Amino acid sequence: MSTKDDELLKELALEEYKYGFTTDIEMDIAPKGLNEDTVRLISAKKNEPEWLLEWRLKALRHFLQMDMPTWQNFEHPDVDFQDISYYAAPKAKPQLDSMDEVDPELVSTFEKLGIPLNEQKVLAGVVAVDAVFDSVSVKTTFREKLKEQGVIFCSFGEAVQEHPELVKQYLGSVVPQTDNIYAALNSAVFSDGSFVYIPKGVHCPMELSTYFRINAENTGQFERTLIIADEGAYVSYLEGCTAPMRDENQLHAAVVELIALKDGEIKYSTVQNWYPGDKDGKGGIYNFVTKRGICKGDNSKISWTQVETGSAITWKYPGVILKGDHSVGEFYSVALTRNKQVADTGTKMIHLGKNTRSKIVSKGISAGVSQNSYRGLVKIGPGAENSRNFTQCDSLLIGDRCGAHTFPYIENRNKTAKLEHEATTSKIGEDQLFYLTQRGIDPEKAVGLIVNGYAKEVLNQLPMEFAVEAQKLLAISLEGSVG
Amino acid sequence: MLSIKNLHASVDDKEILKGLSLEVKAGEVHAIMGPNGSGKSTLGNVLAGREAYEVTEGEILLDGKDLLELSPENRAREGVFLAFQYPVEIPGVSNINFLKTALNEIRAYKGLPPLEAREFLNRVKEKQKLVEFDAKLANRSLNEGFSGGEKKRNEIFQLAMLEPKLGILDETDSGLDIDALRIVARGVNQLRSQENAFIVITHYQRLLEYIVPDFVHVLYKGRIVRSGTKELALELEEKGYDWIKETVDAEKAV
Ligand SMILES: Nc1ncnc2c1ncn2[C@@H]1O[C@H](COP(=O)(O)OP(=O)(O)OP(=O)(O)O)[C@@H](O)[C@H]1O
Ligand SMILES: [Mg+2]
Numbered sequence: 234m235s236t237k238d239d240e241l242l243k244e245l246a247l248e249e250y251k252y253g254f255t256t257d258i259e260m261d262i263a264p265k266g267l268n269e270d271t272v273r274l275i276s277a278k279k280n281e282p283e284w285l286l287e288w289r290l291k292a293l294r295h296f297l298q299m300d301m302p303t304w305q306n307f308e309h310p311d312v313d314f315q316d317i318s319y320y321a322a323p324k325a326k327p328q329l330d331s332m333d334e335v336d337p338e339l340v341s342t343f344e345k346l347g348i349p350l351n352e353q354k355v356l357a358g359v360v361a362v363d364a365v366f367d368s369v370s371v372k373t374t375f376r377e378k379l380k381e382q383g384v385i386f387c388s389f390g391e392a393v394q395e396h397p398e399l400v401k402q403y404l405g406s407v408v409p410q411t412d413n414i415y416a417a418l419n420s421a422v423f424s425d426g427s428f429v430y431i432p433k434g435v436h437c438p439m440e441l442s443t444y445f446r447i448n449a450e451n452t453g454q455f456e457r458t459l460i461i462a463d464e465g466a467y468v469s470y471l472e473g474c475t476a477p478m479r480d481e482n483q484l485h486a487a488v489v490e491l492i493a494l495k496d497g498e499i500k501y502s503t504v505q506n507w508y509p510g511d512k513d514g515k516g517g518i519y520n521f522v523t524k525r526g527i528c529k530g531d532n533s534k535i536s537w538t539q540v541e542t543g544s545a546i547t548w549k550y551p552g553v554i555l556k557g558d559h560s561v562g563e564f565y566s567v568a569l570t571r572n573k574q575v576a577d578t579g580t581k582m583i584h585l586g587k588n589t590r591s592k593i594v595s596k597g598i599s600a601g602v603s604q605n606s607y608r609g610l611v612k613i614g615p616g617a618e619n620s621r622n623f624t625q626c627d628s629l630l631i632g633d634r635c636g637a638h639t640f641p642y643i644e645n646r647n648k649t650a651k652l653e654h655e656a657t658t659s660k661i662g663e664d665q666l667f668y669l670t671q672r673g674i675d676p677e678k679a680v681g682l683i684v685n686g687y688a689k690e691v692l693n694q695l696p697m698e699f700a701v702e703a704q705k706l707l708a709i710s711l712e713g714s715v716g
Numbered sequence: 717m718l719s720i721k722n723l724h725a726s727v728d729d730k731e732i733l734k735g736l737s738l739e740v741k742a743g744e745v746h747a748i749m750g751p752n753g754s755g756k757s758t759l760g761n762v763l764a765g766r767e768a769y770e771v772t773e774g775e776i777l778l779d780g781k782d783l784l785e786l787s788p789e790n791r792a793r794e795g796v797f798l799a800f801q802y803p804v805e806i807p808g809v810s811n812i813n814f815l816k817t818a819l820n821e822i823r824a825y826k827g828l829p830p831l832e833a834r835e836f837l838n839r840v841k842e843k844q845k846l847v848e849f850d851a852k853l854a855n856r857s858l859n860e861g862f863s864g865g866e867k868k869r870n871e872i873f874q875l876a877m878l879e880p881k882l883g884i885l886d887e888t889d890s891g892l893d894i895d896a897l898r899i900v901a902r903g904v905n906q907l908r909s910q911e912n913a914f915i916v917i918t919h920y921q922r923l924l925e926y927i928v929p930d931f932v933h934v935l936y937k938g939r940i941v942r943s944g945t946k947e948l949a950l951e952l953e954e955k956g957y958d959w960i961k962e963t964v965d966a967e968k969a970v
Contacts, residue, residue, distance in 0.1 A: 671788055
């Protein structure tokens, strides 16, 4: 990276502060659970090179100096950083002896989603992931095929060992360690994650990770993902799972970095359905993720699609830095909240290159007493001649005790830029529901239909099989929210 | 088939139906006419089980089954179909997908398996032809951006697809051009059989020239105040409602 880029990223990092991280709340960190020794231990266990250890330590020092954010539209939960095991062995161990011991409600949800029994077992913690995937050698055949084309798709840990030059070049180049406190934490203690490199001119022959609905490596709560599309390369990457995943770890602070070089394209799709907690929100996951991509080269494109239904609190703003001329950034999001769930999500589109274009389609759905916020930043740099943004921001309310909020921030430093913003708020009407039930459709199914219709534009962005699952997921997630 | 006895219903504690009785036998078509605000749509909504409408007295039986006990979706599954006076738009929900869901829910209620994809599509084609409903419309989002007439025609297309026992047409003719009116009427006539019945709510005698009713009723102030054959509709067309209003109000005053 040139120094100019470095400066740019630093500026962005500071921008983040501007939106909030300016508090005087002191963080309660004892040296006990999280200190240099912890980081050294993680790094040593993973047999990491010296530079990476140094990189982690630097992140830790940043982390220790950072304050908790206060700009969010929800009460930040107390996170006890000392109560977290930062070097737990990542292997999933069977926690139960048979499916009979699994919560029947969970099993019925699996069945509604049509998840095969062996995958159900993994998700419910009855068997370890390896037992399923290693026995059938899907993984190996899959890898062979990718290898032929020169595609690298492996765990982050493996990439560090086998492709250190690529990791070193790109790690932290999009999400700097100082970006925010959770990114700093992740940089210091990240466990594992995925690494993808698509060589020049290669169109990745399959959707990555469709074969691994469940990540074969249990990457734990501090996941790190790095995806690079070299010049003219294309990849579609899927993250997550429609099944309600339980996890002992309450705090999830992942970092995802995407890099698209000239003419390169990355499509990143997420379905997030982590355990949201009980009706009072107790025990749910805090999903504090930092995701950002950079369209480094001209004519490159990065597209984020997300369907967020899980977690007690979801807090993420997948963004795109549009550095290359004519580059394109997209963000399609459906965020559904119910009970006491909170979602504060949106995107950041940073236009730097000429003729850059971005499109934002956000569909919030709130039920119960949940709070659903869209928060987005569109920033047009002085050099971003003729850049364009279109933002569509819709909220759908179910019942009248939930909340929908939008916080669109715009900073325009170039007069030739064109920005459009549309926003709507609607309610599922009694007349719509009656119309559908009058035709014999069950009220819950009716809500599912209406919600899926509402979210269609986003769901259409998902790869086919994923879209079908996501539709079911939205319908199921709303069961019991009507009436 | 349908037996309504002394039906009283209110909305927001305001009584709208005030002792309405009606018997409809299988194979019959009953027309309901009456001035604006007399309670015609209310009757349709009450039959279909809309929540805001509270039945305070009386009974409704469909083939001996107490309709008032059933939820709106179960009434629909028992064969009650309401063609709405003002059909709503549901963005993003495909017309066809919606119909398939509806049809299969009704079948499931009757213990039938879902219709096979090919059978379903054949049925769609057949019924589209019957009511000359544009295939393009069938594939669009449910009523989204449809013209007033297209919405009405979609109601009849849905009726044809679902083949209900009791079809209630609430001013399906309003908003239809002359050709569309004829097409819709022809569709309804072809759907008529000894197994089903229709209640046709309308303001205009013209529709009844095409869909010839066995009986015509006049609804006024929440009750049926006159019943007759199709000639009654002609008489109303000629004289308006005043003569009925007068006699009824006079009777009441006594
Ligand atoms: N949901 C409702 N809330 C309040 N008032 C209602 C409601 N539905 C019907 N009403 C009232 O009940 C009365 C009867 O209405 P209804 O729609 O049944 O009349 P109608 O005979 O269908 O009239 P039109 O010929 O104009 O369609 C009217 O005074 C109307 O305002
Ligand atoms: Mg009416």
